[in-house]
Amino acid sequence: MSVIRLLVLGAVRQHGRAHGYQVRNDLEYWGAHEWSNAKPGSIYHALKQMAKQGLLHAHEVAPSTAGGPPRTEYEVTEQGTEEYFRLLRESLTSYDQKPDVLSAGLGLMVDLDRAEALALLEQRMRSIEQWRKAVTEYYTPEDGPGQLGHIGEIMDLWIHSADTGAEWTRGLIERIRGGAYTFAGEGEPFVGVLADGEENPFATEDREPHPGDAQ
Amino acid sequence: MSVIRLLVLGAVRQHGRAHGYQVRNDLEYWGAHEWSNAKPGSIYHALKQMAKQGLLHAHEVAPSTAGGPPRTEYEVTEQGTEEYFRLLRESLTSYDQKPDVLSAGLGLMVDLDRAEALALLEQRMRSIEQWRKAVTEYYTPEDGPGQLGHIGEIMDLWIHSADTGAEWTRGLIERIRGGAYTFAGEGEPFVGVLADGEENPFATEDREPHPGDAQ
């Protein structure tokens, strides 16, 4: 799954009705440009594509109040809502070693109720366990892992990631079970999008890129 | 960086001269179809593209000995070798949280000499440390991390990944320093590609996909 659709659906849904630039701003507010491929091109592409596929409804709107080309406002359709929850559930349960997918799931998990979020994360634990078992059984030669030479380090890295990923998930489950955060149907939701005109405290500014990021 | 180019250059280079199907087979042998987007289309595309850019030299060759369309053999040019080592070094030093890039680097690191591999991994440790510092400093609000609500879990996940990634890298450095594996210029290299006609012990077979993998 591409994480863009999940993020875009999540952003549009929280606004009720949003145009591309608003979505773009929300994703920046969430830091998504840091941990996913949320570039303008991808966002506008996803909006158009999902409108074509009936997941979003597009309203043509009068030229913007603040300059620039005419903009389009989008609204999530019923079909889009279904797809949104499908993607969200998948992002929390499936172990595919793509940290961006899980990050998006974490940011949006409060759209579910607490019990379901917990159930999905328990399922995630089981997925990791199964994945680990499949990898160790399949890739361990009869004569022991030493036979693989330095290639064995790749497997070791996977196993290490699976184990630490499971450990972190366990911690998250405990925090949620302990009452942390506000989930759907539990009163005042956490404000996850920027109101119109609100300034973004995490804007990119002229800050250098993180050292260590790929060029 | 896209990991495909690194993998393809590495595979062609170890053969001296290889056609697309051979590369494709090597990547499967390395398990790359499991941990990267090494699909046929991407591989053939990368070969053509890099040939166009002068990183590979393409030899048109008589129709294959075993049926199918005429095939092309590729050889790494001097420019391609430079690019290969550039990508390889980057894959080992840069912390971009894409596990496929590091996996590819691990599989190919023995093309470097031991001292350089160690130096690059030490650099990786520093990159992780810097990245961690930048993230914690930049994303921690004045009133403490609790202010972020559930969004703080995303940051917590990053930090956790950085810390466990550093820990694993430290272990690898120690193993290499302790004399593990055979690096460039240390005699018989580990056999990393399949000889012509050799069967692949890790072939995909009809095995089910790993449970927990994304659909």
Add this chain to the structure above:
DNA sequence: ACGCATGTAGTCAAGTTTGACTAGCAAGGG
């Protein structure tokens, strides 16, 4: 009054990835 940086909103071409598809040959079974 002028120009220049900044913010708003989105487009575009080039490159990359995906998944399904083509096509030839060999082995083996009925």
Add this chain to the structure above:
DNA sequence: CCCTTGCTAGTCAAACTTGACTACATGCGT
């Protein structure tokens, strides 16, 4: 002898991603 299955080798259209670019308006210093 024919027919299916599987292996070798690669192509293709559609979708997606990237990074640079356009166009308009506002505010701000000089």
